[in-house]
Amino acid sequence: MQKVKDQRARSLKPTTIHGFAQCGDFSAFQKLLRGNPSLLNERNPVMAQTPLHVSAGYNSIEIVKFLLDWQGPEKVELEAKNMYGETPLHMAAKNGCNEAAKLLLGHGAVVESKANIADISCLILFCGICLTEWDDSFALAVWHSLRAEDFSTVNTLLEYNADCSAEDNEGMTPLNHLSQGPGNEKLRDLLLRHLAEQRNEELLKLAWAKGMLLDERRRALGLRVGARRPPHMAFLGNPGTGKTMVARLLGKLLHMVGILPTDRVTEVQRTDLVGEFVGHTGPKTRRKIQEAEGGILFIDEAYRLIPMQKSDDKDYGLEALEEIMSVMDSGKIVVIFAGYSEPMSRVISSNEGFCRRVTKFFHFDDFSSMDLAKILHIKMSNQAEDSLLHGFKLHTSCTVEAVAALIERETTVKQRKEMNGGIVDPMLVNARENLDLRTDFECVDPDSLLTITLEDLEAGLRLLTH
Known part of the structure; x- marks a missing residue:
């Protein structure tokens, strides 16, 4: 055997x-x-x-x-x-x-x-x-x-x-x-x-970004090449389209390839730069510039620096813009102007040196209903402990397709255009409140206490848009 x-x-x-x-x-x-x-x-x-x-x-x-x-x-x-x-x-x-x-x-x-x-x-x-x-x-x-x-x-x-x-x-x-x-x-x-991540990375796969990386390779090989001009930019698009998020990613990229000594992004608006009285705006703007030095100065709603109509009274926003323009050739800072496409034309035409210094213009498209549904899912799966939605989850009926159909049905094109990604957070907060309203105090089932349903999302969206 x-x-x-x-x-x-x-x-x-x-x-x-x-x-x-x-x-x-x-x-x-x-x-x-x-x-x-x-x-x-x-x-x-x-x-x-x-x-x-x-x-x-x-x-x-x-x-x-x-x-x-x-x-x-x-x-x-x-x-x-x-x-x-x-x-x-x-x-x-x-x-x-x-x-x-x-x-x-x-x-x-x-x-x-x-x-x-x-x-x-x-x-x-x-x-x-x-x-x-x-x-x-x-x-x-x-x-x-x-x-x-x-x-x-x-x-x-x-x-x-x-x-x-x-x-x-x-x-x-x-x-x-x-x-x-x-x-x-x-x-x-x-x-x-x-x-x-891919959506944001696509905005960074640009010729100038590749050029920076190639310069690093050239220097590593012992080749001597001239320094590049700071890549000042304008981000054009509606609110909620990811302009700020991309600016933060860009800060990390520019720091990584040695263009900037830090990855710091200093986010400002008109009120952070413009003073109320004569002599206040210059020092106020220079403090913010100094704070951003070595990184990116991100000016949100930059069109607010320029008045819609000319006035006899001096608008201090122009003074703030001139202060910023004066340091853009120093190589110590990268400036990103962000705002709606049409009003931003006021900023572009307000200073003859603007287009000489700002040579890169990026247009951010509005999010589709499917994009917004995907963002909602991402947010629900990445809740920090200090988030209002920490511990909560979506019901299995809340598929990406189902949420996209809900957003498409309950919002207008105008609402989506005006809010974009800004729809998602308040929609989720309202949905949690709707879950609270329909949950009995005697309920002891963890799933029932923590699961947001498609009906909750619908109620949350209606509170926001109707």
């Missing part, structure tokens, strides 16, 4: 390069490949997978690293495709092999490489996600995370700028599909946060 067992064990022991890759037998794999280097990109029968496909799909880390570092005359095929068009990164993503995915990405694997999964005769469907229509490595990682409740590979791919807003043939994104399935809150919140 023992002899039969030994024979069976020997018959099950792998003997091929792909078998060693699957079971993670590094010693045997290394010996076989070094003895026959032509096996480096050998395709196995049926699936036409290389050893890198197999080792990545089974998270055989030592073998993956050995293949990626292979120094022979033939190089490992990083983007090799199996019979379904899947690359090694696809294999790692769909099996949740995070360490293998990190190694592949670190060696330059393409995040958005598409697989020809539509050729698979049996469609893979999971929680509403159709991999025949939505088939890159990120989609496969999402599919695995739903099945295994492990988001590490999704996180890794997001760190490498995976596009989580890619649409399938029906115009659906991963987020759309997730919101339809139960138990997906953590993954949905992760994608929502990343989408919000």
Whole structure:
């Protein structure tokens, strides 16, 4: 009997390069490949997978690293495709092999490489996600995370700028599909946060920002290059479109690349700069400039510095603007003027040196109802302890789509244009108050005490807009 067992064990022991890759037998794999280097990109029968496909799909880390570092005359095929068009990164993503995915990405694997999964005769469907229509490595990682409740590979791919807003043939994104399935809150919140960051990062992916980074590279190589002019800017758009938030991110970016010594953003309005009497405005404005030195001076509603109509009386706002203009060539401060697009034209035309100093104009679009719904979800999943909504959660019926439809139905285009993201916070505060009104004092159910429903959100929005 023992002899039969030994024979069976020997018959099950792998003997091929792909078998060693699957079971993670590094010693045997290394010996076989070094003895026959032509096996480096050998395709196995049926699936036409290389050893890198197999080792990545089974998270055989030592073998993956050995293949990626292979120094022979033939190089490992990083983007090799199996019979379904899947690359090694696809294999790692769909099996949740995070360490293998990190190694592949670190060696330059393409995040958005598409697989020809539509050729698979049996469609893979999971929680509403159709991999025949939505088939890159990120989609496969999402599919695995739903099945295994492990988001590490999704996180890794997001760190490498995976596009989580890619649409399938029906115009659906991963987020759309997730919101339809139960138990997906953590993954949905992760994608929502990343989408919000992407919106702001897009504003920073500009030629001048790239130029700053290239200057850092030039200096690191010992090249001598001239200093760039401070990138003074104008942010044009309606309230609530994220101008202040982007200014704060920009402060961190300019500090990171060495343009500014600090990431401080000093936010001011007319009342912080303009005095009530002769001789008050200059010192008041200079104090704010000194406070902002080394960082960004962010002037919100900057058009208020310039009167709508000319008057015989001197308006001290012009004096404040002249003080600011006088230091903009010093290189010690970056100034951002923010406000409505149309009234800002008064500021632009008020001083002949404005357009010479402010050369970068950015237009902030209004948020759509879907954007506002996503912002609401992000806020609810990131409540600080001192927040009025700390400890509260949304009912499962409050999907992004449902909240977007509610906002679209209960607000006018004019209201959304005037408030944008400013709708969200008061809407949530009002919703909590509606929850209080409808909750009985005798209630002891934690879910009932802490769960905001779609009806609460509707009541909160109506209080705000009607």
